[in-house]
Amino acid sequence: MTTAIRASDLSFSYGDVKAVDAVSFGVEPGEILGFLGPNGAGKSTTIKMLTGQLPPDGGSIEILGLPVPSSREQVQARIGVCFEEKNLYLNMSAEENLRFFASLFGADADVVWLLERVGLADRRKDRVSGYSKGMRQRLMMARALVNTPDVLFLDEPTDGLDPVSARAIREMILAEADRGAAVLLTTHDMYEADELSDRVAFINQGRILALDAPEALKLEHGTRAVKVRRRDGDGVAEEVIALDDADAGDRVRDALSQPGVLTIHTEEATLEDVFVAFAGRGLEG
């Protein structure tokens, strides 16, 4: 099977500033790759190069086995892009927006069905200028799917959305991956990346710091432990049991058999902890 996205030693500079520095990765069909990094890390520049909007200074790109930018038009016929900015035609309806983009692809898209998928079928005749932020984002997602793409580039697709809209978008992303589409998802929402991604890539200052399955990264860089809290007289006692210890099983059993247990938590690392371990900084800012 052809790798859906393949980037090798990709580089780009804005003047003297190196935005992307020798980035290499691949995404297989049906796989979701989370691209995690703070603002200015090089995520959007990488997407611009992969989607043919920006010619790389160095390295090579293949999308569905076709080189970019030389096969830009063939590639763009088979990709869907959801931009971070809500660049929709505000004085057109949702249906008109989708029909216009479908006509650019020469696709005979069932736009009403697409709008049903994103919960906008009832408002499909309304102008987008009257839509809420969440509705616009859902329409952006529907627009990215108008040509039934083999590769999806999603740039912060749930940024600033209410929980219901964000959940709807996440379900669509998973459904697209199940259909067989390769998804490159840029986000700085660790929860989203953890929930959706088969693998995540940490990018900072233009370089990929780590690339692996979220679980593997968390296990590798987190602490395998259980924290048990129980009532102790008037206060609360806390016991942390390392799971790698030889007597870990007995200690957990003992802790749980004592009276007054309030809570029990595993102490695995979050993706944010792992990112900080790699980058020496958090994702915000």
Next chain:
Amino acid sequence: MTPRVVAAIVRKDLRAFGRDRFFLFMTILGLVVYAVVFHLLPSSVDETVALGVAGDDAAALFADAAGLPGLEIVEYGSRDALADAVASGGGPVAGLALPPGFAADLTAGRPTEVEILVPAGAPAEFEHLAQGIADGLAAGVSGDTAATTRTVVLGADRVGDQVSLQEQMRPLMVFFVLLIETLALATLLATEIHGRTVLAILVTPATTADFLAAKSLLGTMLAFAEAGVLMALIGGLAADPALVLVVLLLGAILVTGLGMIAGSFGKDFLNVLFISILIMIPLMIPAFGVLFPGTAAGWVQALPSFGLVDAIVGVTTGGEGWAEVAPNLALLAGWCAVLFGAGVWILRRKVASL
């Protein structure tokens, strides 16, 4: 370039244009108002004429002529003052400059010469009127000796080409209509650039060339259609419709280039309006120039719109054909290539920078 993609973008833009109440209103209102105003303007000239005179004996010699119906005699202190007044277009329709010792020479039977001064664009009848008065004056002084006359045309010789206010206003109205369409295109482009919707287009199989072709087609179509309709409403297509339409098409391409420049630099409607007007004001000068007969100054002739205005005036007012208008067409086509090329280049760079 893919025709299907270009057509899709044009259809989308036409829909957007149709939904912009301001431009829709301005387009329809412009056509109606300009057509009505045009037909309300006088289509003929005032029949009372003022004749300027200058010379030592002028006051005494023209005393009798001042009483003629429909004729007003205006005396000037010198030949140069008379010439300035005639050339301005707002003074006397013609002038008679008498040489020093005019009456004495005639009485003595010595040859003498009267200068007939006529402004560019004056009807031939004014020159004939001045000639007749000069002959009558000479006959009245000497009995039968006629004075020699010499006609001096002040400005380009358009004697016989009577230009009514209607005809003077025609190019200006066309230019106003083109300005509105320039503004419409520029606003559409600025919205597309600042809303970054162009980026969404360019990650589909649509290329930058498709986008530029669609905008070029849209701008030219809008400007050409409205200018053509206005010309039809104000009788500008009566003389040589094919030639006038070719001139308008070149004009539409010219303003499309300007619309692309304004749209690339504009950030919002007011910004686009400011830039469009800034660009179009100097280009209106040749159209205003038609209101004031005379040869346009060299710098006016160098303006990109001069060929457009002069060709419209030449065809619709002067009855000129392809051969006579050819130099203006060539000039206009040259400016079209320069400004349209500049517009496409600037817009391409702007899109690439997003």
